[in-house]
Amino acid sequence: MVLGETVSLTEQQRLVRDSIREVCAEFDAGYWREKDASGSYPHEFVDRLADHGWFGALIPEEYGGAGMTTREVVVMMEEIAASGGGFSAAQAVHGAIYNSVPLVTYGSEELKSELLPAVARGETSIQxxxxxxxxxxxxxxxxxxxxxxxxxxxxxxxxxxxxxxxxxxxxxxxxxxxxxxxxxxxxxxxxxxxxxxxxxxxxxxxxxxxxxxxxxxxxxxxxxxxxxxxxxxxxxxxxxxxDGFSQMLDGLNEERLVIAAECIGLGQAAIDAGVEYASEREVFGQPIGANQAIQHPLAEAYARVQAAKAMVYTTANEVVDETNAKSVGARANMSKFLAADAAFDAADAAVQTHGGFGVAREYDVERYFREARLTRLVPITQQLVLNYVGENVLDLPRSY
Ligand SMILES: Cc1cc2nc3c(=O)[nH]c(=O)nc-3n(C[C@H](O)[C@H](O)[C@H](O)COP(=O)(O)OP(=O)(O)OC[C@H]3O[C@@H](n4cnc5c(N)ncnc54)[C@H](O)[C@@H]3O)c2cc1C
Missing domain, CATH: 2.40.110.10 (Butyryl-CoA Dehydrogenase, subunit A, domain 2)
Structure with missing residues (x-):
């Protein structure tokens, strides 16, 4: 465990982390930089995950899936984002995993047996x-x-x-x-x-x-x-x-939690890039990381990312207990809010640390910054999350 980490993984979560890490190691920062610059969908990366059965992560074993839960998928998505792929890499596969959930929960037996095994095998996608x-x-x-x-x-x-x-x-x-x-x-x-x-x-x-x-x-x-x-x-x-709206909402809380995990991975990638540059770059005869004006924003971002991570993982560990749905919903929303802001602060600190190179594609942090900004807008804006917390947690009146 890295010093200061707020979360220790279960055996199953460690297995997920290690397998995903292995796949991600084949797609380095250069791969993501090139995809971003050319605006191309990362088919090679997504196909690799599909071939390994990851599209079936949340599909029950009886339909050929892995029968996992959001508890494991948060690890998967955090790891993908933290590998350097960022929010974009996680988003490239996110739909393939979560869009099968309405089908698993509410689909007819005919639809399920026709489609889910093919999704789990990576032969078809509901992205x-x-x-x-x-x-x-x-x-x-x-x-x-x-x-x-x-x-x-x-x-x-x-x-x-x-x-x-x-x-x-x-x-x-x-x-x-x-x-x-x-x-x-x-x-x-x-x-x-x-x-x-x-x-x-x-x-x-x-x-x-x-x-x-x-x-x-x-x-x-x-x-x-x-x-x-x-x-x-x-x-x-x-x-x-x-009844589609309430059935759709059913899966959204868990999905929100996974988005939060993607933000955490993105925040971590930005902090790693910032720390590396701050340790290497010398100005006025010393590494810039020796200056507290550089050090503190990175340290603060790390603390914020870890705090959000603690909320994401404790909530993810409870998703299987359906009696807890309301509490999970509240914490999933708060997790998304905290994680998106933490990712934004981390990316902003990383850009500032890089000085002029903060906007050079070569150093990736400008990409992380663009992505971190997006996380405050999607899949739900930060204000709408606060509305949710105000109304559903604090029992304040709905204003709209
Ligand atoms: C890159 C990207 C990918 C997306 N992918 C998908 C997708 O795959 N599928 C899909 O269905 N949608 C998708 N969306 C849509 C996304 O979910 C919406 O953009 C988001 O929900 C906000 O809606 P809006 O853009 O219409 O903003 P609006 O609803 O027009 O809101 C504009 C601003 O007003 C604020 N606001 C509005 N009402 C209130 C209020 N009552 N209180 C406080 N503030 C308020 C909002 O927070 C926001 O800041 C995507 C969006 C983006 C940018």
């Missing part, structure tokens, strides 16, 4: 999740994409935005309104999750996409999507018609 729309980001119950029943099919029309990894996925988990918001008692009712075969949707000309020109994470691309009379068989429904 994309489509919720956000131009008029519904934080306010996700305001989505307008509709799925209207027609015989034994649903006809989907609408628009999504910011949907990641569409270019790297075989399937999309789509959230659409099966009843308009104006016709339901509770704003969270009337939404349904569907599994969309992307190739089929493209082939039939019922789906168009356009990549969004953005910065932050260059290797994971996000898309605007337009659905026009996309016909889905009723077998494409995941879970209960009209």
């Amino acid at each position: 994309a999740f489509g919720l956000t729309e131009p008029n519904a980001g934080s306010d996700s119950t305001s989505i307008e994409t509709s799925a209207v029943r027609d015989g034994d099919e649903y006809v989907v029309n609408g628009q999504k935005i910011w949907i990641s990894r569409v270019d790297a996925s075989d399937y999309l988990v789509l959230v659409a309104r099966t009843t308009p918001k104006s016709e339901v008692d509770s704003r969270t009712d009337g939404m349904t999750m569907f599994l969309v075969d992307l190739d089929e949707a493209f082939d039939r000309g019922t789906l168009e996409v356009e990549a969004i020109d953005k910065t932050a994470s260059n290797v994971v691309h996000s898309y605007e999507m337009w659905f026009e009379d996309l016909r889905l068989p009723e077998e494409a429904v995941i879970g209960e018609v009209g």
Whole structure:
């Protein structure tokens, strides 16, 4: 254990860490730098994990998966980010693991036995999740994409935005309104999750996409999507018609915890880079790390990353106990908030430590900084996390 580490791993977690470390060792900083500069999806890295069965991490053994839990996946994702791949590397595979969760929990037996073994073998992927729309980001119950029943099919029309990894996925988990918001008692009712075969949707000309020109994470691309009379068989429904929102939320807390673990790995990568440079670079005849103005921000970032890590891991150890769901939800949200800010502080300190080289691609810290900034926006903004804590933990009134 590294001095100051707040977490000691279980035997199973150590096994995960060591296996992931072995895979990541094949993809050095140069690999990620090149992918980032060319804006290319890291297919080699993702395929390597898929071939080793990691897409099936959360898939039960009866469907060919590894039968792990979020307790192990936090280790996996932290390790990937800390290896130098950063948030982008973790995000490149994140969807492949978490988007199968709604299927595992709510999918029909037919869908599960058809798809989950193939996902676990790395032969197919459910990398994309489509919720956000131009008029519904934080306010996700305001989505307008509709799925209207027609015989034994649903006809989907609408628009999504910011949907990641569409270019790297075989399937999309789509959230659409099966009843308009104006016709339901509770704003969270009337939404349904569907599994969309992307190739089929493209082939039939019922789906168009356009990549969004953005910065932050260059290797994971996000898309605007337009659905026009996309016909889905009723077998494409995941879970209960009209109950998709609460079923989706079910998995989101654990996913948030894993995002927090990715932030911790990113923060650690930034601190490692900062410490290395601070030890080597000499100015005024001494290593710059001897100056407290350089040392303190790195030390403070380390303390913050470790504090967030303690919350992530203690919470992850409790996810299997379903009676704890509310407490896990609160701590998963707080973990994401603390970890994203800790990653940002760490990346900022690393950039400052590098002086002018802080913005040179060669030293990677500018990439970490871009990625760390993004973690304060996705998958939920820091303000919306605070709203959650204010309302659900502190029982303060909802203001919106
Ligand atoms: C790179 C990237 C990848 C993404 N990938 C996906 C994906 O794969 N699938 C998907 O469905 N979505 C995805 N998203 C969308 C993401 O989840 C949303 O961007 C995010 O939820 C915020 O929504 P918004 O951008 O519409 O911001 P808005 O909701 O427009 O909010 C704008 C600002 O106002 C603040 N704000 C709004 N209301 C309140 C309030 N009541 N109190 C306090 N502050 C408030 C917000 O915190 C934010 O700072 C992605 C986004 C990005 C940038």
